[in-house]
Amino acid sequence: MSTMKYIDEFRDGEIAKALATKIRAEAQPDRRYHFMEFCGGHTHALSRYGVPALLPDNVQMVHGPGCPVCVLPIGRTDQAIGLALDHGAIVCTYGDTMRVPASGSLSMQRAKARGADIRMVYSPADALKIARANPSREVVFFAIGFETTTPPTALVIRQAAKENLPNFSVLCCHVLTPSAITHILESPEVKQWGTVPLDGFVGPAHVSILIGSAPYEGFARDYRQPVVIAGFEPLDVMQAILMLIRQVNEGRHEVENEFTRAVNRDGNLAAQKLVAEVFELRESFEWRGLGEVAHSALRIRPAFAQWDAEQRFDLAYRPVPDHKQCDCGAILRGVKRPADCKLFATVCTPENPMGSCMVSSEGACAAHYSYGRWKDIAIVAA
Amino acid sequence: MCLALPARVAALLPDEMATVDLGGVRKDISIALTPEAQVGDYVIVHVGHAIGLLDTEEAERTLALFAELNASQEAPAP
Amino acid sequence: MAIKKDYLRPIDFKTGRIDMNHGAGGRAAAQLIEELFARAFENPALRESNDGAVLPAPPPGHRLVMATDAHVISPLFFPGGDIGCLSVHGTVNDVAMMGAQPLYLAASFILEEGYPLADLKRLVDSMAAAAREAGVAIVTGDTKVVEQGKGDGVFISTTGVGWLPPGRRIAGDQARPGDVVLVSGTIGEHGVAVLSLRESLEFETAITSDTAALNGLTATMLAAVPEGSVRVLRDPTRGGLATTLNEITRQSGVGITLDEAAIPVLPQVEAACELLGLDPLYVANEGKLVAICAPEVADTLLATMREHPNGHAAARIGVVTEDPHRFVQMTTRFGGRRVVDWLSGEQLPRIC
Numbered sequence: 001m002s003t004m005k006y007i008d009e010f011r012d013g014e015i016a017k018a019l020a021t022k023i024r025a026e027a028q029p030d031r032r033y034h035f036m037e038f039c040g041g042h043t044h045a046l047s048r049y050g051v052p053a054l055l056p057d058n059v060q061m062v063h064g065p066g067c068p069v070c071v072l073p074i075g076r077t078d079q080a081i082g083l084a085l086d087h088g089a090i091v092c093t094y095g096d097t098m099r100v101p102a103s104g105s106l107s108m109q110r111a112k113a114r115g116a117d118i119r120m121v122y123s124p125a126d127a128l129k130i131a132r133a134n135p136s137r138e139v140v141f142f143a144i145g146f147e148t149t150t151p152p153t154a155l156v157i158r159q160a161a162k163e164n165l166p167n168f169s170v171l172c173c174h175v176l177t178p179s180a181i182t183h184i185l186e187s188p189e190v191k192q193w194g195t196v197p198l199d200g201f202v203g204p205a206h207v208s209i210l211i212g213s214a215p216y217e218g219f220a221r222d223y224r225q226p227v228v229i230a231g232f233e234p235l236d237v238m239q240a241i242l243m244l245i246r247q248v249n250e251g252r253h254e255v256e257n258e259f260t261r262a263v264n265r266d267g268n269l270a271a272q273k274l275v276a277e278v279f280e281l282r283e284s285f286e287w288r289g290l291g292e293v294a295h296s297a298l299r300i301r302p303a304f305a306q307w308d309a310e311q312r313f314d315l316a317y318r319p320v321p322d323h324k325q326c327d328c329g330a331i332l333r334g335v336k337r338p339a340d341c342k343l344f345a346t347v348c349t350p351e352n353p354m355g356s357c358m359v360s361s362e363g364a365c366a367a368h369y370s371y372g373r374w375k376d377i378a379i380v381a382a
Numbered sequence: 383m384c385l386a387l388p389a390r391v392a393a394l395l396p397d398e399m400a401t402v403d404l405g406g407v408r409k410d411i412s413i414a415l416t417p418e419a420q421v422g423d424y425v426i427v428h429v430g431h432a433i434g435l436l437d438t439e440e441a442e443r444t445l446a447l448f449a450e451l452n453a454s455q456e457a458p459a460p
Numbered sequence: 461m462a463i464k465k466d467y468l469r470p471i472d473f474k475t476g477r478i479d480m481n482h483g484a485g486g487r488a489a490a491q492l493i494e495e496l497f498a499r500a501f502e503n504p505a506l507r508e509s510n511d512g513a514v515l516p517a518p519p520p521g522h523r524l525v526m527a528t529d530a531h532v533i534s535p536l537f538f539p540g541g542d543i544g545c546l547s548v549h550g551t552v553n554d555v556a557m558m559g560a561q562p563l564y565l566a567a568s569f570i571l572e573e574g575y576p577l578a579d580l581k582r583l584v585d586s587m588a589a590a591a592r593e594a595g596v597a598i599v600t601g602d603t604k605v606v607e608q609g610k611g612d613g614v615f616i617s618t619t620g621v622g623w624l625p626p627g628r629r630i631a632g633d634q635a636r637p638g639d640v641v642l643v644s645g646t647i648g649e650h651g652v653a654v655l656s657l658r659e660s661l662e663f664e665t666a667i668t669s670d671t672a673a674l675n676g677l678t679a680t681m682l683a684a685v686p687e688g689s690v691r692v693l694r695d696p697t698r699g700g701l702a703t704t705l706n707e708i709t710r711q712s713g714v715g716i717t718l719d720e721a722a723i724p725v726l727p728q729v730e731a732a733c734e735l736l737g738l739d740p741l742y743v744a745n746e747g748k749l750v751a752i753c754a755p756e757v758a759d760t761l762l763a764t765m766r767e768h769p770n771g772h773a774a775a776r777i778g779v780v781t782e783d784p785h786r787f788v789q790m791t792t793r794f795g796g797r798r799v800v801d802w803l804s805g806e807q808l809p810r811i812c
Binding site: 003004005006007009010012014015017018019021022041094122123124125126148149151152155205206209210232235239258260261262268270271274 | 385386387388390404405406411412414415416417424426428429430431433434435436437438440441443444445448449451452455
């Protein structure tokens with residue numbers, strides 16, 4: 001019925017059954033396997049295709065912090081809203097951020113209702129177009145995302161500089177994957193227990209296209225953690241899980257690449273060069289749910305200061321803490337489950353998210369709320 | 383990361399742009415990050431940009447592995 | 461010397477625009493109504509130009525069904541339709557989903573100062589054609605004009621009235637465990653067609669809105685099976701198929717299990733949704749219906765639908781189950797299981 005090449009073939013239900021059988025056969029019944037899928041896209045694939053239902057009970061997926069909306073701290077959304085409401089700028093953003101609750105009962109969407117000129121864009125290039133079309137207005141692009149999304153932002157900054165565009169700037173909140181993984185592997189619980197409650201990682205698909213498989217070799221080596229980089233489709237994820245199970249069974253801890261059709265060891269060098277030209281490392285950056293993480297985020301280089309919204313508008317960063325009883329941090333690090341949090345599904349729901357794990361549909365709590373709770377009930381077919 | 387799809391380059395356009403085709407839907411995107419892309423190549427598209435090329439030989443190899451796995455499985459799963 | 465007819469200069473539909481006079485109730489307003497609306501919607505009640513329309517009473521035992529819809533869609537013209545025909549189809553369908561025969565519509569227009577009369581004429585002609593095709597008459601209406609900047613060109617509100625035969629109850633609370641869930645055709649086209657025009661999401665596609673009046677289809681369906689065997693009819697507009705099914709499970713206190721492979725979606729709609737990060741299950745339709753029926757009539761009903769032009773791609777997509785939690789669940793094409801939950805608010809294109 002569908003005709004999307006190199007997509008449909010990786011969603012084949014027959015092969016899924018075969019993979020499920022193999023996984024069941026190779027997962028040793030007397031042990032548990034906890035794998036973290038780092039990337040929000042993988043969380044989405046798991047829930048959209050109902051993959052957990054195909055896995056044996058002793059293979060559990062733990063949802064990681066690889067969702068840039070989930071880990072975006074409230075203080076940053078406040079900055080974006082402030083640019084629109086207080087400075088009268090046109091703020092361009094991806095659709096994902098529109099409903100994230102910020103301070104003062106606001107969200108980007110609610111701020112829009114109050115008169116903020118906030119516009120949803122599909123690509124950073126659209127923000128540039130808006131700047132060119134509105135020369136008398138300040139236009140700011142709210143740049144979020146991991147390494148996949150960073151090069152497009154770099155492109156528009158470089159282009160703005162080339163055109164010497166006087167009314168365009170970027171609020172840069174780009175974050176880095178390897179730092180987040182390190183943070184998980186060095187969490188307080190790990191130091192306390194002397195061991196990581198995870199048996200391996202499903203590595204992000206598209207981040208890896210950009211950064212290559214090399215950056216993960218440190219984790220495999222120093223933390224003895226198996227890593228399998230998986231493609232975005234459900235068959236890719238299942239195959240990666242099988243490969244992880246094999247590594248665990250055989251006592252290996254290596255970086256393996258399931259997504260060979262798009263990922264190699266070096267990544268997209270042209271894109272990396274571009275990113276290095278425009279951005280530099282921040283010493284520290286607050287991640288919602290994880291606190292301050294060293295060398296985990298990017299800021300715009302001084303050479304491009306004119307297009308850096310933080311410089312241009314002299315923005316101060318004000319951290320805003322989450323609810324005291326919010327367990328997002330522990331959930332993001334894989335040491336607690338959504339149902340362990342007192343706020344889950346009582347005060348904290350997808351309509352009224354209290355913390356990062358509920359904020360986007362890929363957060364651990366949102367995912368569990370939407371597709372996990374049915375597993376507890378018995379359905380009687382008439 | 384997320385939401386990136388393989389699409390076929392249908393036409394090259396000026397200013398490092400290209401028209402891609404996904405299942406019959408066409409969109410103009412930037413190939414500034416994959417300047418080597420040619421008509422007929424498959425690129426991975428994210429936020430209006432091609433972020434990498436799809437190695438179609440590798441794709442076929444992966445699919446062949448899956449097919450082999452499928453064939454080697456015996457009677458229905460438990 | 462003959463007196464010139466009416467001493468009125470005909471409205472300039474080519475270059476003219478709506479101005480505040482058209483809503484003021486004076487000569488300009490009357491002229492607009494006569495030369496545009498009445499001429500297009502041509503029927504005895506409207507010709508009488510009274511404040512209201514006198515309608516015949518329904519036959520003995522029949523009850524009245526009334527439904528209303530406001531239309532604020534933007535853009536006003538989209539592939540496959542416009543706000544005019546949409547406003548007719550929407551209300552006709554709401555009445556038809558009750559199992560009633562729609563007969564009379566009222567139409568209110570809120571027009572923005574400056575809106576081109578040429579475009580307004582296109583919309584009104586489109587409405588007239590849609591009403592004729594559906595067999596309904598637009599018997600009364602109203603026009604107001606708002607200052608430039610206070611509208612979106614045109615807002616249309618329609619209210620429809622129809623007759624419901626005695627003893628018939630087709631409603632959201634009628635689904636029972638064991639019933640079969642049918643859909644009249646492919647889903648997601650209207651939402652994708654409209655989205656394809658939104659600035660910054662532009663993509664080229666041959667997808668057109670499926671906007672259509674479904675009263676012919678529902679009448680045919682209801683005539684083909686015993687009274688009472690069609691439990692629920694609903695058109696999955698905003699929020700798509702998933703929202704409609706969740707509404708029904710909530711009202712009826714049941715669950716539904718869907719078979720993803722059976723849900724018909726055009727390949728281009730699938731591709732467009734992939735590109736934008738949308739799920740077709742949540743995308744609006746304007747010319748489709750969901751029917752829940754007793755299991756013993758499912759085959760007949762499906763065959764009947766497929767023979768009708770508005771139901772040629774009809775499919776059986778699921779069953780109603782006993783479920784105190786009222787979940788809509790789905791067996792995915794992939795062989796897994798998932799819940800098809802309520803959406804929180806509007807579905808927005810995502811990067812992630």
